[in-house]
Amino acid sequence: MADKDSSNAVYGLFMCRGDVPFDVCGDCVQSATHVLSSECTLSIWGMIWYEQCMVRYSNTSFFSVPSTQPSNPMSNNFNVSTNQTMFDSLLLNTMNKTADEAAFSLNKYATKEQKLTELLTIFNLAQCTRDLSFESCRTCLGFAVAQIPVCCKGRRGGRVLLPSCNIRFELYPFYRHGSPEPLVPATKYQNIDSKYSQDPGYLSHECSRTNYQTTLDKNRITNILNYLSSKARNSNNNNEFEMTNVDNRVFGLYLCRGDIPSSLCAECIVNATDRIASECPMSIEAMIWYNYCLLRYSNYSFFRTMSTSPRFESMNVTNNYQDYRSYYKYQLWSALTKVAGDIWDRNDRYCTETFVLNHVQTLYVQGQCTKDLSTGDCNYCIHDVIETAIPWSRLGSVGGRVLYPSCTLRFELFPFYRNGTDDQQPPSITGENGRSRTIILIVVIPIVASLLLFSFCCYLLRKRARKSYNKIILKQNFGHESNTIGGLQFDFSVIEAATNNFSEENKVGKGGFGQVYKGVLSDGRHIAVKRLSKSSTQGAAEFKNEVLLIAKLQHKNLVAFIGFCLQEEEKILIYEYVPNKSLDYFLFDPHSEKLLSWTERYNIIDGIARGILYLHEYSRLKVIHRDLKPSNILLDENMNPKISDFGLARIVDQQQGSTSRIVGTLGYMSPEYAMQGKFSEKSDIFSFGVMILEIITGKKNVGSSESFRNGEGLLSLVWRQFCNEALLSVLDPKMKGNCAEFEVIRCIQIGLLCVQENPDERPTIEAIVSYLSNISIELPSPQEPAFFLHAKMDPTKTFAGESSSSISVNEISESTFLPR
Template sequence: MTMVSLTTLFFSSHVLLLLITQSLAQPDLAGHFCFNGKGNYTTNSTYQTNLDTLLSSLVSTNGNGYGFYNSSYAENSTNQVYATGLCRGDVVADTCRSCLKNSSLELRKLCPNQKEALGFYDTCMLRYSNRSLYGLMEDYPPFTFVSTRNLSSSEVEKFFEDLGNLFRRLSSEAAAGGSLRKFAANNTTSGFKTIYALAQCTPDLSEELCTDCLAGAYGDIPTNSYGKDGARIVKPSCNIRYEISPFYDLENVAPLPSSPPISAPSPSTNTTNSEGPQKSNKSRTIILVVVAVTVSLVLIVCICIYLRVRKTKKNLDQNKLPGAEDADEIRSAESLQFDFGTIRVATDDFSEANKLGQGGFGSVYRGKLSDGEEIAVKRLSMDSGQGDSEFKNEVLLVARLQHRNLVRLLGFCLQGNERLLVYEFVPNSSLDHIIFDPIKRAQLDWDKRYKIIEGIARGLLYLHEDSRLRIIHRDLKASNILIDAELNSKISDFGMARLFVLDETQGNTSRIVGTYGYMAPEYAMHGHFSVKSDVYSFGVLILEIISGQKNSCFRQGENMEDLPSYAWKSWREGTTSNLIDPTLTNGSRTEIMRCIHIGLLCVQENIADRPTMTSVILMLNSHSLSLPVPSEPAFFMHSSVGSDLSLGWESSSGVTASKSNFVSVKVPENEAALISEVYPR
């Protein structure tokens, strides 16, 4: 073999070895997302130069020492680029920096010329954009990784109960972690298994935003991995993970700096008073008198200020809900606030052609922002009856909720008398436009209907159990369920919702709001509401989805009666199949019958007999779980009036109805139902 060929062979081998080494050093990202709608940059442009400069220096100069990197760069103050990097809390510094470097190389290859992108490995995550990312809680896009191993049916309920308790502790610990690191990991025993889990947020988030982000991530677990022994949910601002084998090393978690101890005052040096003890005593007396008078004056001023602030706050908080913030905090949320002119242009000045529908508190319009994103704008009417408290309620409530089965609030607008809510656009409209339309309904096979039912259940479970506050929707109905392009159901319209702290279970009201046919009896008659009130509404929805008919206009031959009553009588007489929509020709009849059974359990009169949404999810997912026998539903309604009626009631007991809508309810002896006026919705 010649020298040339030997040299060539050596060089080729060296190149091959180098390529293999680089490939091993830079594995594929576990996940990435290119924000195509956020704009592109041209090759060799100033933006690309700034991006390259920023990413090359990010890990060397901009870390906080605990795995978080944040920086921006702009040459000559143009085309500014922002980037953040986050490493898992138990990852050592060298591994962290290496991971972020690999991320920056791979992400630019996968998202060429994209101004905004996100990518992550098992131990780190990197984001860059042409907008500031610092302090923003963002949950889109979510990434989900699910174990392929199933838990046995006997251990599922206990496993997820223990997992929920563990994640609540980890969420609180991570959120309270301070501005350097928001990370928590631990384990718990469930039966014969040990569950290992972690929760982490970017430390630039406030404690509240971190809590909300982790709650949203945990809310996705039942949707994607119920019955599995492990899962990982990654969002731009937070991530969670659980497995039945250890995957973290808490020995590598660097301790956070403790607050410096308060040093004791050094003993004063003994000196001789040249003026003698008498003058010293006089000086001391004068000083004490001056100090006492000053302290008294300051105390009086503070008391006056406190009383004034307390009175003002009391006036402002007359309609404030638990966990709500002051309206000024809404206006300060620049990332959520839209300019009225922007919304007017997006909706073509609220043209009739863009009008999607009319709700109880105003109209909803379709719009398109300048970047091409489609939106739905709820324009509240000035005579709608929804005051500032209801508007504040919906904004504060929906902005905190992060779950795939809840409609996503993009922002709001407050300008003069105009109050607008900007939501994600959901292309398939609301469930009532599909399930009650004979043509569209025929296109929904059983698998699609089951997916809608399950999605509503998971959204309610998040509201009742997994969000930071317990939330009662109070107006769950077909028109408030939106259906997206993938037929995922999204609960919407939170104007009537009520918030509870987690240890509260029920409430009372002197103003009944909601829709006939969906309202639980204890709420319609006495103003008592709880999570079981929503469960009742959910049961009605199940029966409507299966039958394809409205509850208040259910027709069987020449007879008209309410749907739950007919379903219960059919179930008792063994003719439940008569309830099934005739267009529903496929699907498991056993599964359909089981769903009817679950719906009947939800609409029982006795609150204690109705299942919780946790139990409903178990019933839907475990066909081996035996179901209790349902009792008779509470309401027996006979009406030709549509179900879309919102009620207003100011008495201490009873229900409201119009003269054409007669309602027969079980009323305790000597207790009459009060008939008042009805407000069309």
């Protein structure tokens, strides 16, 4: 320890929550110190709180002295539903008992649970820094407990964060029972009068082999590295990206992680250029990765070219959580593929996602591509990471990263990145400006906690018999696929609790197969539950096929699949709950109170197109939906579209397929499919074109028997007005005068291009997305649509036993799969 009387001494401390594993603790503290050092550059004292850790420093010694300022109380926005007076009294009593236990314990950490009602339990946590004595710890915790009536009275959760201690309570178990991995014991001191071992955040580098017959002028390498370094120092943009070349001989590129500030980006690039210059002095190409940036140069142009080599991999493999490994692996795979499905669609080529695993754990995923890549190359790069570098056998890792030259992917069980609103970043408090040279770090981590509680072990033993039974049922229904979907299976009792025992109040719809209910899981997720009727003779095969298909698809414009229940006679599908019903309700229901504006309709068209693009081109599986229609387009709280109902979908490994059994809904079927059983991507394009025209006109292509008897269906009507150059006459009367006429005419023309009789004349979904996003692209002239088909058939008829009624959640229908 440095001399406490020295004017240059700086004192530091960090503390991790008592249930946090050591490796997670280390990553949390590393992230916190970087943020603190960048935001409190000249402050003589500072403090930062994270979910799993806190870090503090000062120019005066604070060891063994309880500090209660600054104070940071926070509370849940919602009140408890039970008697608040009783709740507050019970909470204070339990929290004081928890504080007593924490003060007396060796690691200054304690948790306690208190039953509130039959269904509600209060979970409490108290912790002090381990430099405090028993009396000092209890004094600090007493001050924190006294803040509860001020900040958190009647609230469903809250916490008080102080420099020397903290408390927290929730109505769910937010901490671990026992410690799944050994924690570092004892307290130790360390002099860190260095710059993080001279190079903070360095991960790896690769240099080409020196070839004296092919060399680069060292001055050119120096020039390009100096240019990149200077560009980073003089930039004020986040997600900084730069590429350049010197005399067409040396090409260089750098990319900073999308969440870091420009100052940290500049520091990272400066370190990277310095190190790569010293490590690769004679190399004609080199690559270096840091935690916050990457940098690359070469004697050939690699711009706009996807590169997967060289690569850097780091996986945190663990043998813990054996009982949850299958579930975790599937959730991780779903999370990674969702990021892959979203990132290519973003201009900054940067994407983060969070996924709730259980009551106490959240998975954080981050992906990024270099910004010179096309959307397709970015998508392929991220998918190559998932399929090649993180195969199914390695998905048991509880954290890891894979870094390519063109893209990166990382996942952890702690928030290692910032988001745009800083809602994942803890508050930081800074004091007066000052300088320091020496930092003294006191490592305060709780000693090894006990292993899994005895009661938890007993609980697992009781469940083992049930799990064995569930595995047998899965094997019987899904065969070899049961190993990959087992983690998505829910117990029937969980679904009963979520839907209030399938009460009438929770019922939101009815399909041909059974009932649809809304519900809330114990972790707060809102779900839509589709329950197959026990007496129904249809739906078993459809149930199996929809589980196997949609579980492998993740995109923001597809309804999210959460899981399923297969128990005795019960067959249940569980989706995210989408509150705004389906598109057909807003277009065709006369009782709908909301009028869709043109902006909303245009965004819905664009969102559906991007969802289809994912199905056709960017998902692991090439999927033909075969039943695109407004009743299968759900709208979330922001009126964003989500494609649902994959009961009729087909997975194909070729451009088209055929079937002897026609399934779907007339009015949306392409003629080659309805008449000959041939389906392809162009079948979905036809259905999408019909929807575009329905969205613009507010008229249904099916359901009007009179119009069809007269041979004047929607397609015929729009085509006639197109020929008469009077397209605006078909516009929904509710929108006239409140729309961009150029966009309306352009969308109608796109719709007509999609419904042309010859499938080869219809545009691809990639072309359609380009038409919608770039108004400068000139559209081809459409040919006559295939409206003749529907003049010959009953427009209200549906195939494969489908109901023609519209409901707010997707119905299940039959599907057959082809191997990919």
